[in-house]
Amino acid sequence: MKKLERLLNLVAAMLATEQPLSRQDLRRRLPDGAYSDNSESFRRAFERDKEELRSMGLPLSVEPVPGTDPPVDGYRIRPGDYEADMPALTADELAALHLASNLVRLRDAPRSDPFWRLGGVLQTDSPEVGAVAEVPAGEAVRELMTATAERRIVAFGYNGRNRTVEPHSLVFTRGRWYLAGHDQGPAESRQFRVDRIAGPVSAGEAGGFARPEDPVEVNVEPAWRYGEDGPLLASLLVHRRNVPWIVDFLGEDAVQERREDGSAVVVETVRNREAFRSFVLTFLDGAELLGPDELRTDMVTWLEALR
Amino acid sequence: MTSLTALDRLRRLLAVIPWVVERDGPLIDEVVERFDYHRAELLEDLEHVLFFVGVHPFTPDCLIDVTVAEERVWIRYADWFRRPMRLSSVETLALNAAGRSVAAITDDDELGPLERALTKLASGMSTGDNRAVEVRLGPGSTGTIDIIRAALADRTTVDIDYYSYGRDASGQRLVDPYRFYADKGHWYVSGHCHEAESQRVFRLDRISRCEPTSLGFDAPEAPDDTVDHIPTNGDLPEVVVELAAEARWVVEEYPHSGVQEFSDGMVRVRLPVSSPQWLERLLLRLGPTGSVVEAPDGLGTEIRSAAARRILALYGV
Numbered sequence: 001m002k003k004l005e006r007l008l009n010l011v012a013a014m015l016a017t018e019q020p021l022s023r024q025d026l027r028r029r030l031p032d033g034a035y036s037d038n039s040e041s042f043r044r045a046f047e048r049d050k051e052e053l054r055s056m057g058l059p060l061s062v063e064p065v066p067g068t069d070p071p072v073d074g075y076r077i078r079p080g081d082y083e084a085d086m087p088a089l090t091a092d093e094l095a096a097l098h099l100a101s102n103l104v105r106l107r108d109a110p111r112s113d114p115f116w117r118l119g120g121v122l123q124t125d126s127p128e129v130g131a132v133a134e135v136p137a138g139e140a141v142r143e144l145m146t147a148t149a150e151r152r153i154v155a156f157g158y159n160g161r162n163r164t165v166e167p168h169s170l171v172f173t174r175g176r177w178y179l180a181g182h183d184q185g186p187a188e189s190r191q192f193r194v195d196r197i198a199g200p201v202s203a204g205e206a207g208g209f210a211r212p213e214d215p216v217e218v219n220v221e222p223a224w225r226y227g228e229d230g231p232l233l234a235s236l237l238v239h240r241r242n243v244p245w246i247v248d249f250l251g252e253d254a255v256q257e258r259r260e261d262g263s264a265v266v267v268e269t270v271r272n273r274e275a276f277r278s279f280v281l282t283f284l285d286g287a288e289l290l291g292p293d294e295l296r297t298d299m300v301t302w303l304e305a306l307r
Numbered sequence: 308m309t310s311l312t313a314l315d316r317l318r319r320l321l322a323v324i325p326w327v328v329e330r331d332g333p334l335i336d337e338v339v340e341r342f343d344y345h346r347a348e349l350l351e352d353l354e355h356v357l358f359f360v361g362v363h364p365f366t367p368d369c370l371i372d373v374t375v376a377e378e379r380v381w382i383r384y385a386d387w388f389r390r391p392m393r394l395s396s397v398e399t400l401a402l403n404a405a406g407r408s409v410a411a412i413t414d415d416d417e418l419g420p421l422e423r424a425l426t427k428l429a430s431g432m433s434t435g436d437n438r439a440v441e442v443r444l445g446p447g448s449t450g451t452i453d454i455i456r457a458a459l460a461d462r463t464t465v466d467i468d469y470y471s472y473g474r475d476a477s478g479q480r481l482v483d484p485y486r487f488y489a490d491k492g493h494w495y496v497s498g499h500c501h502e503a504e505s506q507r508v509f510r511l512d513r514i515s516r517c518e519p520t521s522l523g524f525d526a527p528e529a530p531d532d533t534v535d536h537i538p539t540n541g542d543l544p545e546v547v548v549e550l551a552a553e554a555r556w557v558v559e560e561y562p563h564s565g566v567q568e569f570s571d572g573m574v575r576v577r578l579p580v581s582s583p584q585w586l587e588r589l590l591l592r593l594g595p596t597g598s599v600v601e602a603p604d605g606l607g608t609e610i611r612s613a614a615a616r617r618i619l620a621l622y623g624v
Binding site: 002003004005007008009011012013015016028029030031052055056057058079081082083084085086087089090092093094095096097099100101103104105106113114116117118119120121122123131132133135137142145146148149150168169170171172173174175176215218241242244245248249278281282284285286288296299300302303304305306307 | 321360393399419444487490584588615621
């Protein structure tokens with residue numbers, strides 16, 4: 001018998017049963033010739049089929065067969081775990097989603113067929129287009145995505161230490177993936193750069209923790225807003241060539257004054273002086289720290305050492 | 308000869324069956340296109356495999372019924388496969404994240420097809436989970452993005468005001484957009500710049516004004532994609548900078564053509580210099596944690612001194 005036929009019959013048998021079926025029960029429910037008569041060859045072939053079906057995402061559950069002692073492994077696929085529960089997408093919704101996944105492509109992800117299961121896409125509805133963004137999605141990222149979605153506790157090495165983390169959010173921003181969550185070790189909220197995770201990520205059972213009401217969010221706000229230094233309100237005079245960008249970046253609310261020559265004064269709360277100095281220096285002579293004196297003096301001292 | 312494994316074919320068939328079951332005899336050709344099947348393989352799987360699939364005791368009433376006639380196919384009595392397999396959580400999250408990142412740039416109507424699709428996707432996820440994975444491609448006004456994407460599609464020139472970070476100068480330019488893309492957290496448009504008379508890359512958040520024009524252009528067969536990257540092959544002048552351990556971020560942040568490690572965490576990195584202003588910024592930010600140890604004329608420590616003096620002048624020093 002063809003392997004495809006055997007697998008289809010096996011899946012049908014596991015979906016149709018209301019009780020978990022032992023390996024032997026399943027063999028009896030398949031047509032003659034599905035598996036070898038030799039019990040060892042059968043066992044090996046069955047194990048292989050089972051693993052292959054799992055690898056394509058079939059939610060195969062293992063439970064003891066009722067009434068067996070010692071317990072015998074029984075297998076089935078609960079229709080509730082298997083069947084799509086999402087409302088069907090209309091042709092234009094499917095096309096829009098397909099276009100989006102073409103525009104923003106996950107790189108290194110294994111070939112997957114979500115669109116087949118959503119009903120397939122016709123070229124006329126959504127022709128292939130070039131990507132506008134390629135987002136890396138290697139093994140660690142995929143493992144963390146699953147863990148975040150299914151609330152699995154993850155363990156990995158980071159900065160030379162083993163971490164055990166309840167993952168709350170996974171965000172791709174500024175060209176990198178970041179994971180934020182609750183680090184069980186020191187029992188605190190933490191953020192990790194996924195590209196700095198050393199070695200493999202291992203994930204625990206689904207539903208291993210409860211997502212809190214206020215999950216830890218990935219925060220990539222500018223470094224000067226988050227620091228240990230006592231907060232200072234810095235005011236910065238910006239040359240007109242840099243005004244459009246900084247207003248876009250800090251928001252119109254940060255603008256304190258617009259001058260006739262096109263320059264502008266913006267204000268910003270600083271909690272990490274070193275980071276803010278670094279930021280101001282990227283404007284070269286296109287920005288001047290007007291105050292407070294502390295920051296202004298610090299800038300002058302820094303530059304005097306470099307002239 | 309078949310090109311797909313049994314598992315590949317199973318995966319497709321499990322999607323094809325419920326789709327065909329729900330319809331009254333769709334065209335074979337449509338199934339072929341939707342599910343990326345070879346026609347011969349599809350017919351083989353339908354007529355010589357699926358026809359024999361069912362449940363114990365495999366009497367006719369327990370078998371799937373497949374009819375292929377007049378270029379159409381009907382599948383009946385496939386109760387166990389009446390619904391497609393659900394998307395895995397990773398697939399759902401990945402689609403959701405891609406969809407939301409595109410929705411953010413298209414400024415689509417809330418009732419548009421993409422938004423509706425995302426709402427349906429999210430319905431299968433528990434509360435809050437649909438926001439747990441997110442792809443942020445970069446800042447940029449959707450107005451500018453719309454104008455550039457439209458110009459790219461129509462092959463028309465755009466008129467922009469652009470601040471060049473490298474040269475620390477701003478000005479008006481006419482640009483024929485060739486490509487629009489996101490990279491490392493920013494949107495870019497690459498294209499032919501009329502003023503520079505060559506291909507350039509523009510970062511979206513440095514475009515302060517963007518207007519469409521009626522000027523058309525012919526796009527080259529193969530746009531030069533080397534302008535999108537800073538070359539590390541020696542085409543640009545290079546400097547060697549010695550970095551203290553706390554300044555190692557430079558190695559990760561910028562393209563370089565070689566790193567030499569020293570025992571105390573110190574490194575020397577060879578950096579291509581895309582503009583003198585870029586090097587000025589880097590050296591001023593590094594201060595005592597970075598020093599130039601090798602440089603062509605005009606790109607040594609003197610460039611840092613000159614920049615420091617220029618800025619100090621603003622402070623009256």
